Amino acid sequence: MEMLDKTSLKLPKENPEAEDFLPLLGTDHVELYVGNAKQAAYYYMSAWGFQPLAYAGLETGLKDRVSYVLQQEKIRLVLTSSLVPGGEINRHVESHGDGVKAIALWVDDATQSYNETTSRGAVSYFEPKELKDENGSIILSGIHTYGETVHVFVERGQYNGIFMPGYIKWDPYFKPKDVGLKYIDHMVGNVGWNEMNKWCEFYEKVMGFAQLVSFDDKDISTDYTALMSKVMSNGNGRIKFPINEPADGKKKSQIEEYIQFYNGAGVQHMAMATDNIIHTVTALRDRGIEFLTVPSSYYEDVLDRVGEIDEDLEPLKELGILIDRDDEGYLLQIFTKPVLDRPTLFIEIIQRKGAKSFGKGNFKALFEAIEREQASRGTL
Ligand code: FE2
Numbered sequence: 001m002e003m004l005d006k007t008s009l010k011l012p013k014e015n016p017e018a019e020d021f022l023p024l025l026g027t028d029h030v031e032l033y034v035g036n037a038k039q040a041a042y043y044y045m046s047a048w049g050f051q052p053l054a055y056a057g058l059e060t061g062l063k064d065r066v067s068y069v070l071q072q073e074k075i076r077l078v079l080t081s082s083l084v085p086g087g088e089i090n091r092h093v094e095s096h097g098d099g100v101k102a103i104a105l106w107v108d109d110a111t112q113s114y115n116e117t118t119s120r121g122a123v124s125y126f127e128p129k130e131l132k133d134e135n136g137s138i139i140l141s142g143i144h145t146y147g148e149t150v151h152v153f154v155e156r157g158q159y160n161g162i163f164m165p166g167y168i169k170w171d172p173y174f175k176p177k178d179v180g181l182k183y184i185d186h187m188v189g190n191v192g193w194n195e196m197n198k199w200c201e202f203y204e205k206v207m208g209f210a211q212l213v214s215f216d217d218k219d220i221s222t223d224y225t226a227l228m229s230k231v232m233s234n235g236n237g238r239i240k241f242p243i244n245e246p247a248d249g250k251k252k253s254q255i256e257e258y259i260q261f262y263n264g265a266g267v268q269h270m271a272m273a274t275d276n277i278i279h280t281v282t283a284l285r286d287r288g289i290e291f292l293t294v295p296s297s298y299y300e301d302v303l304d305r306v307g308e309i310d311e312d313l314e315p316l317k318e319l320g321i322l323i324d325r326d327d328e329g330y331l332l333q334i335f336t337k338p339v340l341d342r343p344t345l346f347i348e349i350i351q352r353k354g355a356k357s358f359g360k361g362n363f364k365a366l367f368e369a370i371e372r373e374q375a376s377r378g379t380l
Pocket of ligand 1: 186188269271348358
């Protein structure tokens with residue numbers, strides 16, 4: 001298994017305001033609780049190009065649940081379902097539908113991470129525990145964040161196995177070609193009315209994060225957007241958590257629609273980075289992924305706004321890829337429609353060419369596209 005390169009602690013500090021008491025090496029994995037992990041795994045493999053990595057279930061001694069672990073470059077997804085009635089996983093799925101349960105963070109010391117965060121007010125999800133097998137040991141601990149979402153700290157310095165103790169290698173014949181996804185760029189949370197600042201403070205006080213100076217920190221509530229957003233990041237900039245809350249607008253906020261269908265706060269989108277967005281989005285579209293589209297008029301003046309770019313405009317227009325620029329460069333991005341039944345979780349594909357921001361210049365076109373989708377669902 002390719003390990004994440006462990007150089008982040010030596011990188012220049014990307015966010016000078018952030019504190020250092022919780023060094024994070026990167027996103028270890030994202031775990032979704034789903035109604036049918038086997039079929040969800042097939043979707044993320046066949047449509048998204050994830051590769052089979054590890055499995056835990058009846059065959060490994062579990063009695064009540066099953067997990068499939070998928071990987072594409074540095075992105076690891078864990079899909080977990082219950083095998084029995086009742087229990088926490090079923091209750092979560094019943095309440096929220098399929099959704100992100102855990103954003104697991106890779107650390108050098110999961111015990112210290114737990115102590116530093118709980119002593120600053122984090123609510124414990126579980127205390128540090130060691131898992132062992134013949135390949136070594138892993139230490140896990142966990143804290144709660146917004147809604148029923150949790151952060152699990154993963155210390156894997158003493159482990160050489162495929163994923164974690166308890167998992168076996170999963171090596172089916174079916175291994176669709178990857179689509180060029182590289183790493184998790186950011187994970188966005190939707191929280192309830194007037195809760196954005198509370199959760200930004202949580203990331204600041206409990207995890208030592210700071211608001212990214214480069215981002216849109218002002219109220220971006222307009223006719224079109226009707227939401228507010230702040231981006232929190234850790235010191236080395238590898239972990240970026242934008243937090244959205246609904247705002248009053250002429251129409252129902254897309255965040256309110258999410259909160260209604262997710263039945264509370266939760267992860268709104270995962271942004272996955274590629275270094276060739278035209279290739280990645282072409283492959284995804286060919287495999288059935290549906291993206292939000294903007295009117296072709298978007299492309300008539302986009303280059304006046306963002307200046308010169310390396311790519312030809314025509315394929316970007318054909319695929320519906322959006323472009324934005326900040327002081328440091330530009331970025332290309334596109335958003336899927338919700339990837340499950342409820343209008344909740346979606347995925348962003350992003351290619352950064354210097355830009356460190358989040359596509360503020362695209363908000364208007366993007367939110368109009370979302371509103372068209374909301375209207376078709378009768379939830380606008
Ligand atoms: Fe995003």
